Amino acid sequence: GESVGLHLPTLSVQEGDNSIINCAYSNSASDYFIWYKQESGKGPQFIIDIRSNMDKRQGQRVTVLLNKTVKHLSLQIAATQPGDSAVYFCAEATKGDSWGKLQFGAGTQVVVTP
Amino acid sequence: DADVTQTPRNRITKTGKRIMLECSQTKGHDRMYWYRQDPGLGLRLIYYSFDVKDINKGEISDGYSVSRQAQAKFSLSLESAIPNQTALYFCATASSGDWNFNEQFFGPGTRLTVL
Numbered sequence: 001g002e003s004v005g006l007h008l009p010t011l012s013v014q015e016g017d018n019s020i021i022n023c024a025y026s027n028s029a030s031d032y033f034i035w036y037k038q039e040s041g042k043g044p045q046f047i048i049d050i051r052s053n054m055d056k057r058q059g060q061r062v063t064v065l066l067n068k069t070v071k072h073l074s075l076q077i078a079a080t081q082p083g084d085s086a087v088y089f090c091a092e093a094t095k096g097d098s099w100g101k102l103q104f105g106a107g108t109q110v111v112v113t114p
Numbered sequence: 115d116a117d118v119t120q121t122p123r124n125r126i127t128k129t130g131k132r133i134m135l136e137c138s139q140t141k142g143h144d145r146m147y148w149y150r151q152d153p154g155l156g157l158r159l160i161y162y163s164f165d166v167k168d169i170n171k172g173e174i175s176d177g178y179s180v181s182r183q184a185q186a187k188f189s190l191s192l193e194s195a196i197p198n199q200t201a202l203y204f205c206a207t208a209s210s211g212d213w214n215f216n217e218q219f220f221g222p223g224t225r226l227t228v229l
Contacts, residue, residue: 008154032216043118043204043220044157089156093216100145100164100208101172102218104156 008087010109019077021108023090028071030092034102035064035075038087047075047088077110085112117141118221120205126227133192135224137205145208146188147218148172148180150201157204163188164210195228202226 013019025033031052036044050057050064050073057064063076073090087109091102118139127133137146144165149157149172159172161180169180177199179191192199202225206218 034217036220041223043206043222045220046217049214049217100210100215101147101159101162102216104158106154106156 008107008109010111012111012113013080013084015080015082015112015114017080019075019080019084019110021075021077021088021090021110023073023075023105023108025071025073025090025092025105027092027094027103028068029096030094030103031099032093033064033066033073034091034093035062035073036089036091037084038089038107040086044089080110080112082112082114085110118205118207118219120203120221120224122224123222124225126229127195128229129196131195131228133195133226135190135203135205135226137188137190137221139186139205139207139219139221141207141209141219142185143207143209143219144185145210145215146182147206147208148178148188148190149204149206150174151204151223152201160190160203192226192228195226197228200226200228 034049035047038044048059048064061078065074087107089107091104121136147162148160151157158174163182181189202223204223205221208218
């Protein structure tokens with residue numbers, strides 16, 4: 001039968017403002033987390049990652065925060081630019097049988113307005 | 115990422131046809147993956163291969179098969195395509211030799227439409 005698409009959560013951000021994209025994960029045993037950016041018509045591209053023994057990691061204009069107590073991950077983008085408009089995915093990996101495999105979230109659409 | 119290529123980029127086919135999607139990589143990675151992306155559902159793992167002789171089912175393998183012809187090539191087949199296999203398909207690679215072997219590198223995707 002015909003599938004019905006789900007609407008992605010959308011974050012609308014004004015150019016120059018900071019963006020915060022949130023991700024909740026369910027597996028308390030997850031050991032590795034990664035953020036990907038997917039622009040229209042392209043494959044996902046790596047942004048930043050973090051291991052469970054850290055609670056913060058910074059890259060160029062991006063920061064990932066990990067709160068293991070509430071199983072929450074966030075991606076902060078400083079001074080958001082039009083080129084940051086994309087869908088952002090978080091993903092996690094767990095040691096054991098699933099190590100080396102990523103479990104992806106549904107994604108958040110970021111729209112940067114002038 | 116130009117190091118991971120997928121062919122074809124777009125394909126329209128009819129119900130019941132056999133379809134093969136191909137993935138090639140020049141990264142020298144040993145691990146390869148096939149994902150399916152549907153609107154609002156993120157990426158779901160179809161099959162993965164940790165080396166040439168290792169093939170594993172992912173969470174949605176029914177209706178699909180794969181072949182790892184060489185370390186650099188991993189193809190996905192739909193034996194008898196059905197309309198609900200209409201989706202965007204991504205190949206990805208990773209290296210077990212890297213300190214961060216969980217980081218996967220994605221191809222540009224294949225948009226498949228089954229009528």
